[in-house]
Amino acid sequence: MARKPPGPLRTGFTTGACATAAAAAATEALLGGAWPDPVRIRLPRGQEPAFPLHDRLAEPGAATATVRKDAGDDPDVTHGALIRARVSRGAAGQGVRFHAGEGVGIVTRPGLPVPVGEPAINPVPRRMMTETLEGIARDHAVAADFDVTISVPGGAELALQTWNPRLGIEGGISILGTTGIVRPFSCAAWIASIHRGVDVARAGGLSHVAGSTGATSERAAQEMLGLPDHAMLDMGDFAGGLLKYLARHPVAQLTIAGGMGKLTKLAQGALDLHSARSQVDFAQLGEWAAGLGLDGGRIARANTVLEAFEIARAADPAGADRLAGEIVARARDTARAALGDAPVAPRVIGFDREGGLLADSDV
Known part of the structure; x- marks a missing residue:
């Protein structure tokens, strides 16, 4: 071609x-x-x-x-x-x-x-x-x-x-x-769709919406939470677009669902999760891992978040679970900061590539 x-x-x-x-x-x-x-x-x-x-x-x-x-x-x-x-x-x-x-x-x-x-x-x-x-x-x-x-x-x-x-x-x-x-590959068009999804959820009286980074996490989150289709927001990489709009147009409960790679970037403060616009800071991830008693030095040298989890799991069968829990908790903190004083309670759930639950910030 x-x-x-x-x-x-x-x-x-x-x-x-x-x-x-x-x-x-x-x-x-x-x-x-x-x-x-x-x-x-x-x-x-x-x-x-x-x-x-x-x-x-x-x-x-x-x-x-x-x-x-x-x-x-x-x-x-x-x-x-x-x-x-x-x-x-x-x-x-x-x-x-x-x-x-x-x-x-x-x-x-x-x-x-x-x-x-x-x-x-x-x-x-x-x-x-x-x-x-x-x-x-x-x-x-x-x-x-x-x-x-x-x-x-x-x-x-x-x-x-x-x-x-x-x-x-x-x-x-x-x-x-x-x-x-x-405009080609318009971020604005996607974010506008997120906004309309929030508007429809609010007008329909929904108190809980979920933003997902992809189709697998969306399916898993919807099954886990039992939410209707119009509560599910295809957030993609635009966590900031969703959070900033909810800060002005609140819904009582927000769940963010995604894979651990994108959630790690959210945990580190990124609101645009696209690979061209944000990257995982593995040195910082290594520091978090060390604080959990894991091999922070090796994790800091990992090439991917998946490799970081493999390192954590090899040293301690529960190590990957602890690292995942740390990531979703910090991702929830980022979401809270972006929401400011808005009456929205954020929750972050991490899934693997098959839709298996890895960590839930509310557990």
């Missing part, structure tokens, strides 16, 4: 931008009879990109246009998806009204920025489409009363790879984006 040449990663466009472009093209065709291709729109920060149309359909009283989403170099599950907008004239005075077509979800739980029962089209895309269609209506000297149906063929299957099912968005993906631009 050819490797991508070095250089800046390519930006792309959000589903909201693509839906706006499709709706703009359909509205132009509905009102004027001509299809703009490519269709140019204005994004919230002033950029004016042009989008080629994938397909188009004119029918009596309505027009439909489709744009294929290009997410640039971001590993977005909706990259390449078809974003389709059908626009028809609405009742006098109704304004722009949105509907969910195939593959666009419906909100079923409170706590999201869209009311229950509405299509999962977020506020900024709604505003982008409304302002764009109002501008086109002015150009044609008509009232901006439109019914806009957004569809994403295959969106129900794509949604299974997103947070939507646990957020209570049923039947498809969400139409998202605050700037219209997708």
Whole structure:
């Protein structure tokens, strides 16, 4: 396989931008009879990109246009998806009204920025489409009363790879984006998903949420704690994103679950657990081990946390358990410090790669 040449990663466009472009093209065709291709729109920060149309359909009283989403170099599950907008004239005075077509979800739980029962089209895309269609209506000297149906063929299957099912968005993906631009490998997008997960949990009256560093620890923690899906937050590497948000929007109980490598970094004060942005301090880990009566010198020279545990276990069958207990206790201390005075009780649970329990800060 050819490797991508070095250089800046390519930006792309959000589903909201693509839906706006499709709706703009359909509205132009509905009102004027001509299809703009490519269709140019204005994004919230002033950029004016042009989008080629994938397909188009004119029918009596309505027009439909489709744009294929290009997410640039971001590993977005909706990259390449078809974003389709059908626009028809609405009742006098109704304004722009949105509907969910195939593959666009419906909100079923409170706590999201869209009311229950509405299509999962977020506020900024709604505003982008409304302002764009109002501008086109002015150009044609008509009232901006439109019914806009957004569809994403295959969106129900794509949604299974997103947070939507646990957020209570049923039947498809969400139409998202605050700037219209997708930044490759965006940390901000992941952290925003964590925030929405907390919002949904709070709105649903949950008093306990769990943030996990990966799928294995999430499954193990959920089974251990008996929490519902919408209490489980895919924290990934962004412990700080979760803790700082909970400090402002508290939930009574927080459990952090993960493997011992990432939890060691949290124990040492790191809030971003990605390998490119934080590393385990093995000298410090060795000092902790020595304080437990273990061979701190050898552990300080370990290459991985797994090797450190093997060293501890070889010297003392219970040594690895003591070291794991020290790590989760210190990780809980880091979480407490990040939460500040917020009324949140943190707990940290460590699992092995198979989901076996290694240590629990509350035991």
